[in-house]
Amino acid sequence: xxxxxxxxxxxxxxxxxxxxxxxxxxxxxxxxxxxxxxxxxxxxxxxxxxxxxxxxxxxxxxxxxxxxxxxxxxxxxxxxxxxxxxxxxxxxxxxxxxxxxxxxxxxxxxxxxxxxxxxxxxxxxxxxxxxxxxxxxxxxxxxxxxxxxxxxxxxxxxxxxxxxxxxxxxxxxxxxxxxxxxxxxxxxxxxxxxxxxxxxxxxxxxxxxxxxxxxxxxxxxxxxxxxxxxxxxxxxxxxxxxxxxxxxxxxxxxxxxxxxxxxxxxxxxxxxxxxxxxxxxxxxxxxxxxxxxxxxxxxxxxxxxxxxxxxxxxxxxxxxxxxxxxxxxxxxxxxxxxxxxxxxxxxxxxxxxxxxxxxxxxxxxxxxxxxxxxxxxxxxxxxxxxxxxxxxxxxxxxxxxxxxxxxxxxxxxxx
Amino acid sequence: xxxxxxxxxxxxxxxxxxxxxxxxxxxxxxxxxxxxxxxxxxxxxxxxxxxxxxxxxxxxxxxxxxxxxxxxxxxxxxxxxxxxxxxxxxxxxxxxxxxxxxxxxxxxxxxxxxxxxxxxxxxxxxxxxxxxxxxxxxxxxxxxxxxxxxxxxxxxxxxxxxxxxxxxxxxxxxxxxxxxxxxxxxxxxxxxxxxxxxxxxxxxxxxxxxxxxxxxxxxxxxxxxxxxxxxxxxxxxxxxxxxxxxxxxxxxxxxxxxxxxxxxxxxxxxxxxxxxxxxxxxxxxxxxxxxxxxxxxxxxxxxxxxxxxxxxxxxxxxxxxxxxxxxxxxxxxxxxxxxxxxxxxxxxxxxxxxxxxxxxxxxxxxxxxxx
Numbered sequence: 001x002x003x004x005x006x007x008x009x010x011x012x013x014x015x016x017x018x019x020x021x022x023x024x025x026x027x028x029x030x031x032x033x034x035x036x037x038x039x040x041x042x043x044x045x046x047x048x049x050x051x052x053x054x055x056x057x058x059x060x061x062x063x064x065x066x067x068x069x070x071x072x073x074x075x076x077x078x079x080x081x082x083x084x085x086x087x088x089x090x091x092x093x094x095x096x097x098x099x100x101x102x103x104x105x106x107x108x109x110x111x112x113x114x115x116x117x118x119x120x121x122x123x124x125x126x127x128x129x130x131x132x133x134x135x136x137x138x139x140x141x142x143x144x145x146x147x148x149x150x151x152x153x154x155x156x157x158x159x160x161x162x163x164x165x166x167x168x169x170x171x172x173x174x175x176x177x178x179x180x181x182x183x184x185x186x187x188x189x190x191x192x193x194x195x196x197x198x199x200x201x202x203x204x205x206x207x208x209x210x211x212x213x214x215x216x217x218x219x220x221x222x223x224x225x226x227x228x229x230x231x232x233x234x235x236x237x238x239x240x241x242x243x244x245x246x247x248x249x250x251x252x253x254x255x256x257x258x259x260x261x262x263x264x265x266x267x268x269x270x271x272x273x274x275x276x277x278x279x280x281x282x283x284x285x286x287x288x289x290x291x292x293x294x295x296x297x298x299x300x301x302x303x304x305x306x307x308x309x310x311x312x313x314x315x316x317x318x319x320x321x322x323x324x325x326x327x328x329x330x331x332x333x334x335x336x337x338x339x340x341x342x343x344x345x346x347x348x349x350x351x352x353x354x355x356x357x358x359x360x361x362x363x364x365x366x367x368x369x370x371x372x373x374x375x376x377x378x379x380x381x382x383x384x385x386x387x388x389x390x391x392x393x394x395x396x397x398x399x400x401x402x403x404x405x406x407x408x409x410x411x412x413x414x415x
Numbered sequence: 416x417x418x419x420x421x422x423x424x425x426x427x428x429x430x431x432x433x434x435x436x437x438x439x440x441x442x443x444x445x446x447x448x449x450x451x452x453x454x455x456x457x458x459x460x461x462x463x464x465x466x467x468x469x470x471x472x473x474x475x476x477x478x479x480x481x482x483x484x485x486x487x488x489x490x491x492x493x494x495x496x497x498x499x500x501x502x503x504x505x506x507x508x509x510x511x512x513x514x515x516x517x518x519x520x521x522x523x524x525x526x527x528x529x530x531x532x533x534x535x536x537x538x539x540x541x542x543x544x545x546x547x548x549x550x551x552x553x554x555x556x557x558x559x560x561x562x563x564x565x566x567x568x569x570x571x572x573x574x575x576x577x578x579x580x581x582x583x584x585x586x587x588x589x590x591x592x593x594x595x596x597x598x599x600x601x602x603x604x605x606x607x608x609x610x611x612x613x614x615x616x617x618x619x620x621x622x623x624x625x626x627x628x629x630x631x632x633x634x635x636x637x638x639x640x641x642x643x644x645x646x647x648x649x650x651x652x653x654x655x656x657x658x659x660x661x662x663x664x665x666x667x668x669x670x671x672x673x674x675x676x677x678x679x680x681x682x683x684x685x686x687x688x689x690x691x692x693x694x695x696x697x698x699x700x701x702x703x704x705x706x707x708x709x710x711x712x713x714x715x716x717x718x719x720x721x722x723x724x725x726x727x728x729x730x731x732x733x734x735x736x737x738x739x740x741x742x743x744x745x746x747x748x749x750x751x752x753x754x755x756x757x758x759x760x761x762x763x764x765x766x767x768x769x770x771x772x773x774x775x776x777x778x779x780x781x782x783x784x785x786x
Contacts, residue, residue: 134693137694137695140691140692140693142702142704144704144707153702153704153786155691155694155701155702156700156702156784165702165784165786166786167786181692181693183677183692185704185707187706206708207675207708207710208675209675209677209692211692211693285762296764296765298761298764299761300760300761301706301760302760302761307706308705308706308707308760309705309706309707312786
């Protein structure tokens with residue numbers, strides 16, 4: 001092989017490379033600046049570097065030094081590579097003398113990474129085992145994923161006043177300073193539950209129960225997001241964990257256990273109840289709702305929905321979100337008022353629920369008018385052959401504006 | 416211009432086309448007979464086209480055809496291909512398996528005939544041409560034939576075992592296995608044995624087995640299998656305290672998975688207890704998610720055989736006729752465990768909770784709550 005190089009060719013290549021870098025300089029600087037500025041964002045509710053509970057804190061305590069070590073090593077390697085590229089670039093010089101094997105150097109370069117990984121491994125394993133601990137659980141909540149929302153059911157737990165199971169969706173409500181064990185599964189495909197401020201992510205797998213510890217230090221709302229691609233509206237499958245003081249949590253439980261109160265006769269809400277009975281109870285349950293003859297209404301989502309369930313709407317107006325937490329049930333002003341409130345006042349504001357002035361009428365009416373237009377779902381009756389005519393998501397019910405008016409009035413009573 | 420063979424084929428094609436037209440006009444355009452006649456028209460058209468294109472293999476006098484230089488070896492593959500087409504047509508109007516056999520026969524004929532025809536043009540030496548054909552096709556033919564042979568033997572033997580009663584079946588199995596072993600040993604002890612003798616033994620055994628299989632198919636399944644199939648024994652759970660002749664057959668007494676369990680139910684000293692991961696202590700109720708398969712482990716730690724039954728309300732099977740909805744494990748002995756998977760779509764009616772209980776054991780139950 002001829003190793004002789006043409007000096008002019010080598011220089012031409014370097015010059016060309018330099019020219020390309022000069023032309024791309026604004027783009028490179030712009031990208032680097034954007035990344036840097038993005039890292040300075042304050043309004044980032046799903047920031048993994050802002051732990052708000054002991055489990056997330058454990059992860060944070062592990063990941064920061066590991067990132068630091070990895071960053072330093074990354075910089076050293078990058079500098080060495082760039083230095084070698086520049087210093088020993090091809091200038092047409094002859095190929096230098098080649099040597100093979102340097103046992104001392106090779107052993108050193110094997111032992112150092114091995115030691116670093118061993119140290120990281122020890123702390124990682126300790127953290128993983130800590131996060132998997134279930135023996136000190138104070139409360140369990142069953143979390144069930146379904147395209148594209150999360151259902152939470154609270155088994156009876158006398159210590160927390162839960163005398164009857166509670167079922168809700170969209171917002172997971174927990175008491176602060178309490179070790180809560182989430183028992184996760186899925187009704188259809190694999191989902192993944194992640195509230196970054198409270199713990200790492202854990203897959204919800206059909207046919208299996210996976211556990212995930214969460215605990216919040218302070219009252220507040222902590223945002224999350226399904227992190228396993230689960231179909232059309234994966235990006236819209238959100239969740240929020242609401243941490244309340246133990247006193248406020250007891251009030252929340254008490255409210256969830258309240259029996260159903262039917263709207264007063266001759267009101268718009270009463271007419272809305274009739275529309276609800278006619279249109280919505282095929283899938284949505286409201287505990288305690290009865291028909292005119294007094295028989296209890298048991299929804300049958302398993303007959304209409306591919307995955308088998310639809311959100312239970314009992315006490316809907318005690319939540320701040322709907323449609324898989326994609327939309328706010330309250331107006332932006334009211335939501336900001338709750339989210340930004342101090343710890344001491346947060347509970348009272350959240351427990352106040354949604355009243356008419358705070359109701360996000362625009363999105364709720366839009367949803368009732370044509371849900372598939374607001375959130376991508378498999379709800380077109382003409383395209384449901386593969387699921388035997390069952391929906392994945394909420395269909396367009398073709399409600400009239402009058403029916404929507406009545407339904408909104410009725411839903412406002414579900415506090 | 417047309418050779419006699421071509422005229423004959425043209426006539427057949429015309430006749431079948433007229434038949435097709437009349438059938439479609441007088442009977443039904445989309446009846447199955449029309450499908451068969453369309454196939455006939457297509458097949459005769461193809462053959463006629465080939466005959467016309469090759470001028471029916473006619474070679475003018477004074478010319479020497481390449482075919483006359485060396486006579487092609489006889490081939491069964493055209494026959495197999497024709498049979499394949501026939502099966503294909505019959506299959507379109509009978510059962511899919513016949514259609515599939517037709518496809519397989521046509522594909523085999525195409526491959527074999529193509530390779531054979533190609534190899535015959537390799538040289539003027541038929542023996543050499545045959546060796547080329549074998550070198551290409553034997554690595555495909557032998558595994559396929561072996562697989563088919565094994566499948567035929569297994570199928571035939573299974574028919575015999577399903578037709579004979581269980582005791583006789585065990586004896587037959589032992590005798591056949593012993594005969595195979597003894598014959599194999601004798602052959603290995605006599606390596607000089609003629610191939611023809613070994614071949615005869617194998618052929619006689621195979622023919623005997625296939626014959627026995629065909630005869631067994633004619634006899635049909637043994638009585639207890641017929642009864643079980645008619646009464647759907649294996650699909651129908653019998654959840655009483657007594658041992659079921661059918662449902663409690665082949666009891667599984669261990670489970671390998673534990674992480675996917677919603678609850679563990681144990682029977683200890685006549686008491687039924689429930690444990691749920693994450694909740695301290697024993698429970699008298701468990702929560703099961705609606706519309707989601709929930710796995711429950713049942714462990715029998717009591718003396719005797721017990722099963723766990725889930726009482727899931729009632730369902731209407733006819734106007735005014737209600738039936739209990741019950742699912743259960745098999746009857747398992749002391750120290751054994753078994754899964755019970757519940758899929759409950761709706762909450763229980765108020766005042767009539769779903770429960771887990773032990774048939775035959777009064778006063779012990781675990782409430783199943785479906786939120």
